Amino acid sequence: MRRFCYKCGALEAERGPLIQGLCQPCFMEENRLVRSPSEVRVQICSRCNAYLVGNRWSEPADKESALGNAAKSAALSALRVARLTQSGMRFVRPSQADRMELRIEPEIGPQGVFVDIHARGKVHESQVEPHAEQARVEVKPKWTTCDVCSLRSAGYHEAILQVRGKGEIPAETLRGIKSMLEGYATDAHERNRAAFIAKIEEKPRGLDLYLSSTTLARRMASLLKTKFGAEVGETAKLIGRDRDGHGRFKVSVLARLPTLPGDV
Numbered sequence: 001m002r003r004f005c006y007k008c009g010a011l012e013a014e015r016g017p018l019i020q021g022l023c024q025p026c027f028m029e030e031n032r033l034v035r036s037p038s039e040v041r042v043q044i045c046s047r048c049n050a051y052l053v054g055n056r057w058s059e060p061a062d063k064e065s066a067l068g069n070a071a072k073s074a075a076l077s078a079l080r081v082a083r084l085t086q087s088g089m090r091f092v093r094p095s096q097a098d099r100m101e102l103r104i105e106p107e108i109g110p111q112g113v114f115v116d117i118h119a120r121g122k123v124h125e126s127q128v129e130p131h132a133e134q135a136r137v138e139v140k141p142k143w144t145t146c147d148v149c150s151l152r153s154a155g156y157h158e159a160i161l162q163v164r165g166k167g168e169i170p171a172e173t174l175r176g177i178k179s180m181l182e183g184y185a186t187d188a189h190e191r192n193r194a195a196f197i198a199k200i201e202e203k204p205r206g207l208d209l210y211l212s213s214t215t216l217a218r219r220m221a222s223l224l225k226t227k228f229g230a231e232v233g234e235t236a237k238l239i240g241r242d243r244d245g246h247g248r249f250k251v252s253v254l255a256r257l258p259t260l261p262g263d264v
Contacts, residue, residue, distance in 0.1 A: 016128045024128055033100070033119045033133040035080045035091045040139055042074035045146035047153075050193070053077045057146050059193055067113065068106040071139040075115035076104055078137070082123040089123065097121075099130075106139075113139040148193055157198045157210035159217035159251040163224065164206040166259050178207060180227075181220055188216060206257075214251045221255040230255040 003012040005023035007030075015023035022030060043052040044066065050059045051070035054077060060066040080091035081100050094102055100121035107114045117135040145153075163169075163177060178200065188195040199210040211217045224230040233256075236249040 017126050019124050019126045027124070027127070028131045031082060031089055031123055033082050033121060033123065033131055034117060034135050035082075036075065036117060036135045036137055037078050038136075038138060040074045040078045040137055041142055042070045042139060043142050043144050043146075044070050045149055046143045047145060047149040050146045050148070052146070057148070057193065067108055067141065070141065071106040071108070071113050071115050072104050074139055075106075075117065075137045079117060079135075081119065081121075084123050099123075101130075113141065115139055148196065151212065152196055152198055155198050155210070157212060159211050159214040159253060161209040161211055161217040161220050162203075162206065162252060162254045163209070163230075163257070164203075164254065165257045168205055169257060174202075174207065177224070177228075180223075181207075181209060184220060184223060185211075185216070188219070214253075217251065217253040221253045224255040224257065228257050230257045232256075 003018055004010060005012075005015065005018060005026050006021045007026045008023060010023045010026075012018050012023070015025060017024075019027040045051070045057070048059060049063050049066035050057045051066065051073065052058075053070075053073045058069075058073065060069045076094065079094060079102075081094050081097045081102070083090055083092045083097045094100065100119065103118040105116045105118070107116060115137045117137065118132070119134070120130050120132045122130050161181075163181075169177075182197065182200075185195065185197045194212060195216050196212045197209055198212060201208040201210075209217075209220070211220070218234075221230070221232045225232050233254045234251060235254075236251045238249055
């Protein structure tokens, strides 16, 4: 008995094994590889170039690639690819699909920002050859201010690290300590973008660093203890209560350096 495609009438012997009653070309016409919107929007911070995808802000490796990375991530987040399940064909996130190759190419030009999506793969094991499909998404950026930059510009801080000496800290030593702590904060920010220095004040006998978290203040103090043998202490002041009645504290961490060469 000769089997044929119920849609176009082609014989199975001519166009390969039938899939769900369809020849190979008709099956792919009925079952697309990818599904994506023609247009997506993405928020980009005008200060740090971080971009918001879903509920998460991400920072690019460099400012030059910020718009391209934002466009690529936004298009990929909205993209769905075909996957055959026991309950039928479903469109899932790319990470949930097997046997699917994707190439995402952002394009920034005078006409706007676009992302070209190239997909190649099989959605059914009976397919003879992988199917190739393309989609094009226009990305519309919205320039705004991210959560961290908003906090930083408002001078938000949870803790103050006070760097003091038993005597006056030599100016050159103090500059070195300031540079070291700024570098530490930069590294911490790369691991956790919510970690930052809000402000640094130079004092007659040291520095005050206003920091985004108590954890960052404690780790900096620990660094000073390791490098210089600083004595570390901590105090907390109640500044209010949250909606659940729990106390909110402003923490001060003191790192007192021992007498250093050149101290007065």
